[in-house]
Amino acid sequence: MELLKKENVQICDAAADWKEAIRTAVKPLEEHGYVEARYKEEIISNVEKMGPYIVIADNIALPHARPEQGALKTQIGVTLFRNKVVFDGKNVPARLFVTLAAKDSDSHLDALMEISELLSDEEAVERILTAPDADHLYRYFASH
Amino acid sequence: MINKIMCFCGSGLGTSFVMEMNVKKALANLGISGVEVVHSTIDDVMPGAADLFVCSADLVSNAEKAGKAIGIQNMVSVKEMEEKLKAAFGK
Numbered sequence: 421m422e423l424l425k426k427e428n429v430q431i432c433d434a435a436a437d438w439k440e441a442i443r444t445a446v447k448p449l450e451e452h453g454y455v456e457a458r459y460k461e462e463i464i465s466n467v468e469k470m471g472p473y474i475v476i477a478d479n480i481a482l483p484h485a486r487p488e489q490g491a492l493k494t495q496i497g498v499t500l501f502r503n504k505v506v507f508d509g510k511n512v513p514a515r516l517f518v519t520l521a522a523k524d525s526d527s528h529l530d531a532l533m534e535i536s537e538l539l540s541d542e543e544a545v546e547r548i549l550t551a552p553d554a555d556h557l558y559r560y561f562a563s564h
Numbered sequence: 565m566i567n568k569i570m571c572f573c574g575s576g577l578g579t580s581f582v583m584e585m586n587v588k589k590a591l592a593n594l595g596i597s598g599v600e601v602v603h604s605t606i607d608d609v610m611p612g613a614a615d616l617f618v619c620s621a622d623l624v625s626n627a628e629k630a631g632k633a634i635g636i637q638n639m640v641s642v643k644e645m646e647e648k649l650k651a652a653f654g655k
Binding site: 466467469470471472473474475476477478480482484485486487509510512520522525528529532533536539540 | 573574575576577578579581582585586605606619620622623637638639640641642
């Protein structure tokens with residue numbers, strides 16, 4: 421997966437709630453100039469308006485908003501929380517946050533296709549969820 | 565008759581695209597061809613926009629106002645998509 425950079429991969433212990441989890445998951449992309457500061461709040465506001473549609477499967481969230489909501493450059497960030505993050509109105513928790521910034525409607529699609537394929541493999545997801553450190557986590561994605 | 569399927573999410577960029585890929589895979593597995601599959605945002609969901617709407621389970625009540633709809637729990641699972649599409653196509 422070419423789009424993913426090691427500097428945007430992190431492992432965190434826990435988040436106070438789903439909003440904090442989203443802010444944490446967006447942080448590397450914000451610090452490295454891929455999204456504006458408002459991007460994380462736009463994602464939170466989308467979820468508040470439309471429900472937790474970013475939780476795409478058991479344990480997996482795909483936080484993202486539209487290009488015009490503050491995405492500057494197309495990039496992916498990976499954040500793994502050791503503890504479960506619960507979303508209001510969702511019966512499954514999330515631990516793996518794959519944050520997506522897309523500068524337009526199609527530059528991120530190849531990466532998304534690879535991510536989707538990787539995450540449809542239950543064994544791969546199990547390996548990712550139990551990654552011992554950020555290096556391993558990065559490699560599980562990068563080598564796919 | 566289902567000729568057009570619209571997968572949608574809140575933003576029309578991420579979740580909806582993942583579902584579009586899986587709809588295409590599932591249709592191929594089911595041997596169904598000639599169906600147009602698109603991904604879009606919730607704003608495009610209206611009667612007549614598609615014959616079948618596919619979205620996350622949380623958004624299905626919005627979609628049902630516009631027409632026939634299926635809600636997906638695990639959006640990376642081709643298996644779930646296949647089972648639900650099979651039922652929707654009456655196969």
